[in-house]
Amino acid sequence: MTTETRSLRTAEVVYEHPLARRERILRTAHRVIIYILLLIGAAIILVPFLWMVSTSLKTERQLFRYPPEWIPDPIAFDNYIDAWTSLGSIAPGLTFWRIIGNTLFITVLAMFAEMFSAAVVAYGFARFRWKGRDIVFFIMLSTMMIPPTLTRVPSFLIWRELGLLNTYDPLTVPAWFAWGPAYIFLLRQFFLTIPREMEDAAVVDGANTMQIFFYVMLPLVKPAFLAIGVLSFQGNWNNFEAPLIYLNTTQMYPLVLAIRFFQQSLSKEAPKWHYMMAMATMMAAPILLLFFLAQRYFIEGLTVGAVKG
Numbered sequence: 387m388t389t390e391t392r393s394l395r396t397a398e399v400v401y402e403h404p405l406a407r408r409e410r411i412l413r414t415a416h417r418v419i420i421y422i423l424l425l426i427g428a429a430i431i432l433v434p435f436l437w438m439v440s441t442s443l444k445t446e447r448q449l450f451r452y453p454p455e456w457i458p459d460p461i462a463f464d465n466y467i468d469a470w471t472s473l474g475s476i477a478p479g480l481t482f483w484r485i486i487g488n489t490l491f492i493t494v495l496a497m498f499a500e501m502f503s504a505a506v507v508a509y510g511f512a513r514f515r516w517k518g519r520d521i522v523f524f525i526m527l528s529t530m531m532i533p534p535t536l537t538r539v540p541s542f543l544i545w546r547e548l549g550l551l552n553t554y555d556p557l558t559v560p561a562w563f564a565w566g567p568a569y570i571f572l573l574r575q576f577f578l579t580i581p582r583e584m585e586d587a588a589v590v591d592g593a594n595t596m597q598i599f600f601y602v603m604l605p606l607v608k609p610a611f612l613a614i615g616v617l618s619f620q621g622n623w624n625n626f627e628a629p630l631i632y633l634n635t636t637q638m639y640p641l642v643l644a645i646r647f648f649q650q651s652l653s654k655e656a657p658k659w660h661y662m663m664a665m666a667t668m669m670a671a672p673i674l675l676l677f678f679l680a681q682r683y684f685i686e687g688l689t690v691g692a693v694k695g
Contacts, residue, residue: 435670442466442663449659462660466668469661473648479637480644489640492557492629493622499561500569500618501611507564508573509599513585523574530567534627542631556632557625569614576607612680620673641669 436456441449442465444458470482511523545556564570580603588598604611629643639647645665 438663438670439667441660442667444660446658446660465660465664469648469658469664472658472661473644480639480647484637485639485641485644488638489623489642492554492625492640493619495554495558496561496622497615497618499558500564500566501615503562503564504566504569504614505573505604505607505611506599508570509577509603511570512574512577513582526567527571538627538631545632551632552634552638553632554638557622557628566614566618569618572614573607573610576610577603580606616676616680619676623669623673641665645669 440456440458443461443463444455444465445460445462448455448458470485473480511519541556545551550556584602584606585598588602593601624642625640626642626646629640630646633639633643636644636647645662648665649662
């Protein structure tokens with residue numbers, strides 16, 4: 387290859403059409419703008435959380451210093467212990483482990499109940515044909531448009547007539563009856579993406595309906611199943627209204643209600659913001675940990691399976 391030929395080929399590679407160069411610049415600028423907006427959104431979300439963690443590690447004298455200290459000096463890790471000690475002195479018997487136990491019992495039981503019942507109902511809507519199926523499915527989805535506030539009083543009257551007030555039954559029993567239409571819809575869409583040939587092959591191998599559901603279908607919808615698990619855990623962990631309505635004994639309070647009780651008990655005194663932020667941080671930590679552990683399945687569960695029913 388001569389020097390002249392090599393120079394011509396180099397010039398062809400280096401040369402870029404003005405329209406192509408303009409398109410490349412616009413594409414890069416568009417990407418930069420998107421990244422900037424994402425960073426701004428992340429900052430808006432992270433700044434309050436970081437401030438909460440920072441406040442939870444401050445002493446009472448550091449709370450209102452100006453300019454504010456993002457990294458307290460010294461760091462008061464004892465706030466987490468002192469907060470629960472103060473709560474125990476206000477409400478005897480309401481210890482840290484008692485509160486965590488109450489919260490985990492309500493959350494985990496309701497979460498597994500919602501996951502199981504939603505999966506069973508969604509499988510029925512996706513795979514079985516029966517008269518009125520589409521009408522029932524439409525009615526079920528229509529319940530999502532009913533404001534929860536409208537059902538508070540009737541639900542309370544029903545549980546009162548059953549004599550189950552001040553128990554965990556109103557917080558856990560409804561979860562066994564597929565009270566999450568959004569979860570059912572999401573799982574149904576996933577079940578519809580699975581070819582029926584896989585079920586037919588399982589039938590040929592001698593599997594019954596329950597075996598097909600547990601050993602064939604559920605593993606295939608694992609992303610959606612874990613996604614609704616994360617959403618259900620978050621919803622039950624942060625549930626405030628239902629425990630406030632149905633629970634009267636402080637020893638039965640979950641974490642979210644214990645924090646509110648602690649705040650009201652100190653309303654006549656100077657607010658213990660460092661203690662409040664310590665409790666709030668401990669409440670947010672399990673949700674964040676669960677999301678990061680199941681992040682891949684959570685994102686996949688919300689984006690895959692969107693097919694027409």
